[in-house]
Amino acid sequence: MAGAITEPTLAAPSAPVIDAALGRIRAIVGDRGWTTDPGEIAPHVIDQRDRYHGAAAMLVKPADTAQVAAVVGVCADQGIAIVPQGGNTSVCGGSVPGTGGDEIVLNLSRMNRVRDIDPANYTLCAEAGCILADLQAAAAEADRLFPLSLAAEGSCEIGGNLSTNAGGINVLRYGMARDLVLGLEVVLPDGTVWDGLRALRKDNTGYDLKQLFIGAEGTLGVITAAVLKLFPIPRVVTTALVAVAGLDEALTLLSCARSASGDQVSAFELLPRIALDFVCAHVPGTRDPLAKPHDHYVLIELSSGDPGPALAETMERLLGQAVEDGLVLDGVIAANTGQSRDLWKLRDSCSEAQKHEGGSIKHDVSVAVSRVPEFIRRATALVEAAIPGARPVPFGHVGDGNIHFNVSQPPGADKAEFLDQWDALNRIVHDLVHEMGGSFSAEHGVGQLKRDDLARYRPAIELALMRRIKTALDPRGIMNPGKVV
Ligand SMILES: Cc1cc2nc3c(=O)[nH]c(=O)nc-3n(C[C@H](O)[C@H](O)[C@H](O)COP(=O)(O)OP(=O)(O)OC[C@H]3O[C@@H](n4cnc5c(N)ncnc54)[C@H](O)[C@@H]3O)c2cc1C
Structure with a gap:
């Protein structure tokens, strides 16, 4: 079955065909629903990480479903490619067109009821x-x-x-x-x-x-x-930042937190020391809340619909036991929403803070939750061997097995030279993830950035099934060409 179905490829329509189609689209969406002004189009054809710079024949902003249907109908008739777009925050180039200038960007922002x-x-x-x-x-x-x-x-x-x-x-x-x-x-x-x-x-x-x-x-x-x-709506939310004795202990703590709270853990996020150092150095209004530095931290949040004191007591009991068992070395429980916001700021600022440390090569990967410590250890060793001095900053949604394994350049290294190794480093990390039965894209999708990874790591039968579905639904290949499959 593998390779039996080829992805539909769209022949670029001629200029008169595009012009005629754009005329019909203008009539469908009215004056407020389209532009060909390069200044207005510009922010819609560049991705937010400034990696992909495309071009569009028109930016179309339909007001309702009937307009979307009519616009897509015209594009289907004439073989015009469509790039659907929302807020254009994709981090893998999924929401921007190619460079040919013959696609339309169909932005849904006006449909906001x-x-x-x-x-x-x-x-x-x-x-x-x-x-x-x-x-x-x-x-x-x-x-x-x-x-x-x-x-x-x-x-x-x-x-x-x-x-x-x-x-x-x-x-x-x-x-x-x-x-x-x-x-x-x-x-x-x-x-x-x-x-x-x-x-x-x-x-x-x-x-x-x-x-x-x-x-x-x-x-x-x-x-x-x-x-x-x-x-x-949860009536009570309690947040803590704790220093854990190690990655394995973080995992044990997650299991303890889930059972002690009756599965009321709403977040369980990992921060390595280096991430906290970057945040405290570069993000105003942040500080290390603990007296001494530690290697690994976890941000835990429990939430409950019971407005009473039970949840806070559960958190205290959980962490007290974890200290006794040697899982947790130190920690702080937020006493109010302001302190909770401050703790979350440490986690939320990781990506932003990393920008101040030069280039960073990103991986949004997942493995089984139980294998997160092994993955981090093995990936760290591989990265350090491949680029001596490179600084892995593995942080994120460890409770979901999803690690943002981002690697900062060696201090003082040339940023461009470091970033030139993006594909090679991705290959090393993604090969490991694959060997461990994980995913090379845990939550960010495939877009343009990871299309080759999809072909490399997904079994041939899965790719063939995806192409069959694509061909069945979109035989002319007008929907977001060049993305995913
Ligand atoms: C600061 C930041 C933090 C982020 N954090 C996370 C995170 O924690 N978890 C996570 O999963 N992602 C995260 N992302 C990436 C994430 O994919 C997007 O933020 C979000 O889900 C995309 O929404 P959007 O409206 O911007 O879509 P866009 O970027 O506009 O589009 C994304 C994709 O969806 C398609 N699309 C858009 N609208 C439609 C539609 N109506 N119909 C069909 N296709 C459509 C586009 O063609 C494109 O392929 C983050 C991004 C940023 C910039």
């Missing part, structure tokens, strides 16, 4: 262009929680979150984006609309089609709206 909130059903129906932070606020207004949370939440949009199957800081408790969806509305690559906006928790009626589009990074259709799951 919350269509419905049903507190009794614990659901919210939102259009694709809703900014994630706005959805969290809309849910909170209805006394509900929408738990998806990531550092880009002030600018990323739910359509982009679902298309990348975003993760973030609450996966341990609530799952990835795909776990938070009950229904979808999608404009298919031929311009037809699939209304799958069902708000059902039980629905065993054939294939779960919505899951095809979640994580597809815009290659199978345009998500225009979604029914999202809501949860009770």
Whole structure:
């Protein structure tokens, strides 16, 4: 089966064909819905890490699903490629077009209505262009929680979150984006609309089609709206930063925390000493909260719907026992929300702080939670052997087995020379991840950046199945060409 299906490739349409198609699109979306002004297009064709610089024939901003369907219909007729775009915060070049200038960017930002909130059903129906932070606020207004949370939440949009199957800081408790969806509305690559906006928790009626589009990074259709799951708002959240005796002890602590709290752990994030050093050196308003330096820290958050003192007592009991058992060497429990924010700032500033230490080569990888310590030890040894003096900074969502294994350049090294080793270092780390049964992209997706990795590490049969699905849904290959498969 492997190799039996080839990915559809799109022949570039001629200039008159593009012009005619753009004329039809202008008529569909009206004056507010399109631009060809290079200044207005510019921020939409560059990725946020400034790695990919593309070009677009037009930036199109439809106002509703009917407009999206009509625009996609025109593109399907004329063979014009479409790059769906939300907040353009993709970190793997998924949301920007190629350099040919013959694709359109279909930006969903104007479609930002919350269509419905049903507190009794614990659901919210939102259009694709809703900014994630706005959805969290809309849910909170209805006394509900929408738990998806990531550092880009002030600018990323739910359509982009679902298309990348975003993760973030609450996966341990609530799952990835795909776990938070009950229904979808999608404009298919031929311009037809699939209304799958069902708000059902039980629905065993054939294939779960919505899951095809979640994580597809815009290659199978345009998500225009979604029914999202809501949860009770936690009434008490308690946060602690602890120095652990080692990586294995961090893992044991995670298991203890899950059982001691009845699985009320909402975050369990690893910080190595070097990350804390970078943050305290470069991010104003931060400081090491403990008296002495240690090799590894864990940020633990427990949350509960019970407003009483039980959760705080659980945290104290858990950490007291962990100190007695030699898992934890020192730690601090936030006494109020201000202190909790300060502890989270240490974790949230890791990427930002690393920028001040010169070039950094990034890996967003996952292994089974039980193998995280082994992975970090082996990857660190491999990286240090490959680039003497390079500084691994493995931090992140250890509770999900997801490590941001970012490597800072040796102090004083030439940044460009270091970054030239990006692909070679990725190969070393991703080979290890593969050997350990892990994933080379835990939560950031594939986009343009990791397309070759997908071909290298996924079994041939999986690639062939992906290509069959792509060909079946998008036979002309107009949806986000050059990404994923
Ligand atoms: C500071 C920062 C922190 C981040 N932290 C995390 C994190 O903790 N966890 C995590 O998982 N990710 C993280 N990311 C990356 C993450 O993928 C995005 O932030 C987010 O999920 C993408 O949303 P967006 O609206 O910006 O989508 P875009 O970047 O615009 O698009 C992303 C992909 O989805 C497609 N797409 C967008 N909208 C649609 C649509 N309506 N229909 C079909 N396809 C569409 C695009 O074509 C592209 O392939 C982070 C990024 C930044 C910049």
